Amino acid sequence: MEITIIGGGLAGVEAAHQITRMGGRAVLYEMRPHVSTPAHQGDLLAELVCSNSLKSLDLQNAHGLLKEELRRLGSLIIGAADETAIPGGKALVVDRVRFAQRLTESIVSNPGIRLKREEVRRIPEGFVIVASGPLTSEHLAGKLTSLTGAENLSFFDAISPVVDAASIDYDKAFYASRYIKDGAGDYLNCPLTKEEYDRFHEALISAERVDLREFEKTSYFEGCLPVEVLAERGKKTLAFGPMKPVGLEDPRDGRRPYAVLQLRKENASGSMLNLVGFQTKMKYPEQERVFRMIPALKNAVFLRHGSIHRNTYINAPVCLTETLQLKTEPRVFFAGQITGVEGYVESTAMGLIAGISAFMAAAGTNFHPPGPSTCVGALVRYLTTENKNFQPMNINFGLIEGYSKKYKEAAVATALSEIENWKKEMLDSGKRDS
């Protein structure tokens, strides 16, 4: 049985490789060079569209740990990154052309893979993996809309930062839901006095920003403005908008603060908190500097930075099972950034899982992903756990089950040992050749 993969990016290439390692066959469709995306430059597979860094190599960093898990699982992408690495300090930085060339050669020379340079405009028959990425072509996006339901396919991110709940100063914050006098309150409110608000506002409007690319300057942008752009519209715009204090009383003095930042749980355990309404295009270090001016966030650890960019992704908690299959049409799998993960390595991880999962489904074998104390498994769990405010997510320790900063080394050891066990159980005992 041949599995069809749509998109020869990081996820599609990884999925194709995993399928053939298991003994299967794949046909990989890539529309470039006939049709391109607004960000890709050439015709090589697995092109890195922006930075040439795959982030930290340090195992005590979630990005480093995710890469090590993938390395142990035989990821083609991470293998090519290691082989084409250039000096980058503690980060895995690659020669982007050699990296993409090496991966293109691997696919072209793989007898189990047929590469077709063609735009896919409808979902093909049989087992299919959709790995068409954040810049999925319009024709295909139209078909995906009918498959998932228009309300479950998004075309851009407007992401607010997420902070580690353990890094908040709780003496400078209070739980309350707007207008609800009694009860615990779903929001953690971080109050500011007028003087603190004025200083924060000044810093916000003068902070350095990331420029929007030409193709990102579309009308959606007006619909979901970055907090710094809102702040530019007037000194009080935020205090009457996302930072409005109405219906909130600080229980410590019974008074309404001048302004508040509201934090909302990002995961079920509450270890990660989202800065509500604070989508931003500020540069990452600037986000940390400016948002730490809010007293309760003085020592905040940022697990995810805010961003706004074009991104096609599905509402995975509604649409996908933990095997990355569409609930309504199980022959269709999703891989890469379109599942709702964010980043090169996260997309690769969801390519690896979708490839193995699709192969096993085609072979009639049961599949389950690694557990949530691994980075790979934590990403799958994030994608498939009910979440009314689902937004794309990069890997971070806040997602990992049982993680505590105090026992970081133990968490890393557990993740790697679970990955080894999963590999033995799921892969080595099957048809894999390595």
Ligand SMILES: Cc1cc2nc3c(=O)[nH]c(=O)nc-3n(C[C@H](O)[C@H](O)[C@H](O)COP(=O)(O)OP(=O)(O)OC[C@H]3O[C@@H](n4cnc5c(N)ncnc54)[C@H](O)[C@@H]3O)c2cc1C
């Ligand atoms: C502008 C931009 C900048 C980014 N910068 C970074 C960054 O610096 N660091 C980072 O970690 N992440 C970054 N990302 C996120 C990054 O795109 C993803 O992390 C990663 O490339 C996604 O991998 P993927 O395989 O899911 O998609 P892609 O790598 O985009 O691959 C999808 C492939 O599918 C092809 N395709 C699309 N539609 C069709 C179709 N209908 N038929 C056939 N082929 C099709 C495309 O040509 C493409 O080759 C950026 C994203 C964008 C949009």
